[in-house]
Amino acid sequence: MQQPTHGSAAHQRVQEWIRKSPLRITKARSAVASVLLRQTEPISAEVVFRQLIEDDKNISLGSVYRILKQMEDEGLVLRDRHVTSGGIKAIYSIQSDTAHNRKYVFRCDVCGRQQRIADAVLAGQLANVAALESFDLPEEILIPARCRGCNPA
Ligand SMILES: [Zn+2]
Secondary structure, three states, rough: OOOOOOHHHHHHHHHHHHHOHHHHHHHHHHHHHHHHOOOOEEEEHHHHHHHHHHOOOOOOOOHHHHHHHHHHHEEEEEEEEEEOOEEEEEEEEEEOOOHHOEEEEEOOOOOEEEEEEEOOOHHHHHHHHHOOOOOOOEEEEEEEEEOOOOOOH
C-alpha cells in the first residue's frame, strides 16, 4: 500500500499501529486515537472516556487506560503529569509536527482576494483529522469563499 510521503510521521505511526491490530481491537484503538488527534491540549484518560461516550463509542474506562498505556509503550503518545487539587493526573497527547508550516487561505470566488487564516488550533485539528483519515494535505489549502466586498450584506 502506498504511504503518504510528507504527512505527519507520528500520525502515520499511529495508523500503522491501528492497522496491525485484530479488528475488534482496531475499532477501540482507532476511536481512542481519533479523540486524541482532535485535541489541541493533552487530556486525561477520563476526558478521553467521556468524549468516547459523546462519540457513541462503547469502550470501558479500563480499555481506555489499557490502550493509552499501549500507545505510550509504542511511543505514539506522550504522557505528562498534570497537578490538580485532587492530586497528580496523567495526561496524554499525540504531537502534531506538520501543522505549523501549512497555510490555510480563504479565496474569494468572485474577485480572487485572498486572506490567510491565522489560527494554529484550527490548522492543527485539520492536519490531525487528515492524518487520521489517511489524507495528505498540500502546503497551501485554498478555501473557496466570498468576500464582503463581493457579497454586500
Ligand atoms: Zn471578492
